Structure formats: structure tokens, C-alpha cells
Amino acid sequence: MNPFSELLNSLIQDHPDNLSTIARNAHLSRPSLYDLINGKTLPRPKTFDNLLKAISLTENSTNKLSNYLHLERIKTSRKEQENYRQEKKHLLNDVSSLLLGRGYEISRPKIPDYADLILRQNSNRIPIIICPSILDHASTLGILLKSMFQFSSSKGFVCTHKITIKDRPELPLFLKYGTKITTIKTILRELG
Numbered sequence: 001m002n003p004f005s006e007l008l009n010s011l012i013q014d015h016p017d018n019l020s021t022i023a024r025n026a027h028l029s030r031p032s033l034y035d036l037i038n039g040k041t042l043p044r045p046k047t048f049d050n051l052l053k054a055i056s057l058t059e060n061s062t063n064k065l066s067n068y069l070h071l072e073r074i075k076t077s078r079k080e081q082e083n084y085r086q087e088k089k090h091l092l093n094d095v096s097s098l099l100l101g102r103g104y105e106i107s108r109p110k111i112p113d114y115a116d117l118i119l120r121q122n123s124n125r126i127p128i129i130i131c132p133s134i135l136d137h138a139s140t141l142g143i144l145l146k147s148m149f150q151f152s153s154s155k156g157f158v159c160t161h162k163i164t165i166k167d168r169p170e171l172p173l174f175l176k177y178g179t180k181i182t183t184i185k186t187i188l189r190e191l192g
Contacts, residue, residue, distance in 0.1 A: 004068035005039035025054035087132035115147035125151040137170045
């Protein structure tokens with residue numbers, strides 16, 4: 001199972017209608033709905049819209065389920081992976097330009113599973129990971145901690161387009177290790 005299917009399963013179990021009724025209202029067969037719940041498939045946009053109507057979720061639950069679906073698509077689709085790489089490249093260039101424009105000294109290491117940028121402040125080196133959206137918080141934190149250890153740094157950053165509802169519960173864990181999830185708009189304030 002994946003986070004999308006786990007959340008979908010939980011939402012369907014909490015729904016007052018039975019599985020057959022939900023499948024019928026979503027214009028799905030029961031086996032197709034089981035495949036979605038068990039993480040064997042991801043819904044197409046029309047199917048997802050029908051499913052949302054069938055289980056009539058709150059706006060918060062709809063957004064959370066939509067975010068999880070988007071992240072699963074990035075993990076499983078070559079086209080989505082390429083789009084993610086392009087977004088990351090643009091965000092990396094934007095962050096680099098911003099930091100260089102403010103007089104910071106940065107470098108881009110070419111080591112796999114490593115920070116995307118290393119910022120030098122006096123004798124300190126601060127690793128920065130660039131993520132248009134954080135796909136896996138645990139592995140992102142692990143990469144950041146490994147990079148911090150390499151440079152004996154006491155802090156590190158994950159820079160993203162925006163902090164989502166999926167990221168908010170993870171903020172205390174990142175802070176516990178001297179790391180922060182930040183946006184391009186707030187990274188300069190955090191470095192300040």
C-alpha cells in the first residue's frame with residue numbers, strides 16, 4: 001500500500017455507505033475499487049473526481065487525498081518524474097540565483113544522495129536540499145543529516161515551493177535535528 005491508498009481505505013471505511021454503493025456511485029466495479037484501496041492502481045482524473053463525489057469529503061480531506069495522489073503519480077510515472085526533475089532544476093536555479101544575488105557563496109556537489117547546494121558562511125558549510133514537493137520526508141531528512149555530518153554542520157535546509165499540509169506534521173521532527181523545511185521566500189530570513 002501507499003499513502004494514497006491507505007488514506008483512501010481509511011476514508012472509505014469511515015463512510016456510512018458500503019463498498020458496493022460507493023463503487024456504484026463512483027462508476028467503478030468493486031474489483032477496481034479494491035485495486036485502488038490496495039494500492040495496485042491509481043485512478044485517472046475522471047475516476048478520481050467520481051470517487052470524490054461518491055464519498056463526499058471535506059475540503060481538507062479532498063486536498064490531502066489529492067496531494068497524496070499527486071505524489072504517487074510522481075513516484076510511478078516517467079512523465080511525472082521528468083516534470084518533477086524540471087521543476088527541481090528551475091527551483092535549484094532560482095534558489096542559487098537568489099543566494100548568489102545576496103552575496104552568499106554556494107557550490108553544487110555532484111554526489112548522488114547528497115545535498116543539492118552547499119552554502120558557505122564564514123567557516124560553516126550548510127547543506128540545502130531542493131524539493132519542489134517533498135516525496136519522502138524520512139529519506140529527505142536522512143540525506144540532509146548525512147550531508148550535515150559530512151561538513152560537521154549544525155543546521156541544514158530543505159527548500160520547497162510551498163509547505164503543504166503533508167509537510168506540517170513533519171516540521172517538529174526536522175527541527176529536532178537542527179534542520180528546517182523552508183520556502184524560497186523564507187530561506188533568506190532563515191539564514192539571516
